[in-house]
Structure formats: structure tokens, C-alpha cells
Amino acid sequence: xxxxxxxxxxxxxxxxxxxxxxxxxxxxxxxxxxxxxxxxxxxxxxxxxxxxxxxxxxxxxxxxxxxxxxxxxxxxxxxxxxxxxxxxxxxxxxxxxxxxxxxxxxxxxxxxxxxxx
Amino acid sequence: xxxxxxxxxxxxxxxxxxxxxxxxxxxxxxxxxxxxxxxxxxxxxxxxxxxxxxxxxxxxxxxxxxxxxxxxxxxxxxxxxxxxxxxxxxxxxxxxxxxxxxxxxxxxxxxxxxx
Numbered sequence: 001x002x003x004x005x006x007x008x009x010x011x012x013x014x015x016x017x018x019x020x021x022x023x024x025x026x027x028x029x030x031x032x033x034x035x036x037x038x039x040x041x042x043x044x045x046x047x048x049x050x051x052x053x054x055x056x057x058x059x060x061x062x063x064x065x066x067x068x069x070x071x072x073x074x075x076x077x078x079x080x081x082x083x084x085x086x087x088x089x090x091x092x093x094x095x096x097x098x099x100x101x102x103x104x105x106x107x108x109x110x111x112x113x114x115x116x117x
Numbered sequence: 118x119x120x121x122x123x124x125x126x127x128x129x130x131x132x133x134x135x136x137x138x139x140x141x142x143x144x145x146x147x148x149x150x151x152x153x154x155x156x157x158x159x160x161x162x163x164x165x166x167x168x169x170x171x172x173x174x175x176x177x178x179x180x181x182x183x184x185x186x187x188x189x190x191x192x193x194x195x196x197x198x199x200x201x202x203x204x205x206x207x208x209x210x211x212x213x214x215x216x217x218x219x220x221x222x223x224x225x226x227x228x229x230x231x232x
Binding site (some may be wrong): 031033035037043046047052053095096097098106109 | 136146150152158159161162164165175205207209216217218219220221222223224225226228
């Protein structure tokens with residue numbers, strides 16, 4: 001079973017609209033971290049936002065917010081007032097705990113977001 | 118502060134050859150991890166190094182290996198290249214790497230093409 005599921009392979013959004021990118025995850029570990037990364041065509045993965053499994057509040061970073069619904073195992077990324085520069089691949093990722101510390105990031109397949117003028 | 122630097126940016130090799138990729142982490146970061154990105158398999162974790170020791174390993178064959186030097190710089194080696202090894206190889210660094218909340222900072226990657 002996939003640990004991270006992103007159900008939207010691609011999305012077209014009008015500039016200045018808000019956009020929600022979906023992410024569901026699967027883990028039996030009570031301690032984990034959820035991340036969103038942006039990958040423009042240059043290839044570099046850019047960190048956007050982090051949510052810890054024990055965090056009570058939804059994370060926010062500027063125009064980015066994370067809609068964390070723990071019981072549903074959902075961690076959707078919300079981008080407010082989208083801009084042309086937001087066009088990129090977006091990846092949801094999870095980090096679980098191992099005996100030695102923390103495991104590597106497990107990524108979803110990504111969502112290709114295109115912002116239209 | 119300089120970001121994560123990966124060299125070279127592009128590589129073309131033929132089947133059977135071996136290749137070494139290099140990664141310089143952000144200054145002060147002691148953990149370096151490597152990821153492979155392909156259109157078919159997506160992003161997959163290869164391994165993580167901390168204080169010159171491999172701390173975690175993903176599900177890849179022994180042809181994939183790495184090491185970390187005392188200055189935290191890391192190299193990744195792939196021996197006996199196969200066509201399926203063609204991918205973008207991304208390096209990420211973090212302060213210590215041992216916590217689930219630690220942010221990873223990625224480089225721009227090395228695009229490897231195996232002919």
C-alpha cells in the first residue's frame with residue numbers, strides 16, 4: 001500500500017485564486033512529520049511547510065497553509081492568492097521514526113500545478 | 118549562506134561504467150541523504166549519512182553506495198550502470214537528521230543519463 005497518496009496528477013488554476021493540493025498518508029507510527037516541497041523545472045526541491053503529528057494547530061508559512069486532519073490521515077496544502085511563479089510540481093512527504101532516529105522521506109507521486117494568467 | 122551544491126549537474130555514461138556524484142551540504146549541516154527521482158518510480162530514498170556513518174538505507178541494490186567525509190561532504194557511487202539508473206539524483210542536507218521534524222534542504226540534483 002502507498003504511504004503517501006496524491007490523487008491530483010495535474011491542476012490548472014487561475015492566477016490569484018486559492019488552490020488546495022490533496023495528500024493522504026498511511027502510517028501506524030504515532031510520531032511522524034509531514035512536509036510539502038515544491039519542485040520547479042530547475043529540479044531543486046524547495047521546502048514549503050511542515051506539520052508534526054502532535055501539533056495541535058495547522059501549520060502556516062506565508063501564503064502556504066496545511067489543512068491537517070489527523071483522524072482522516074490527510075494533510076492538504078493550501079496556497080492562497082496563487083501567482084504565476086507557483087507553477088511547479090508539488091510533493092507531499094512523510095518522515096517516520098525508526099529505531100535509529102528518523103527514516104528517509106517517503107514522497108507521493110506529486111501534483112503538477114499550472115497557474116494560468 | 119550557500120545552499121546544497123551538487124556536482125556535476127549533468128552526466129552521460131554507458132552501461133557497465135561506474136559513476137561518482139558529489140554533494141556539499143549547507144555549512145553546519147552534518148546529515149546528508151540521497152534520493153533518486155525517475156518518472157516511473159518517483160522519488161525514492163537511497164541512504165543517509167551522519168558523522169561519516171551510514172545511518173539509514175533504502176531498498177536499493179549494493180551497486181549503489183556512498184560515503185561521507187569529515188567535512189560532511191558526501192559522494193554517491195553507482196557501479197555497473199544499467200539503463201534503469203538514468204535518473205535525477207538529489208542530495209539533501211539537514212542539521213542532524215535524526216528527528217522526524219527536521220527539514221531537509223535539497224540541491225538542484227545531478228541528471229544522470231545511461232546509454
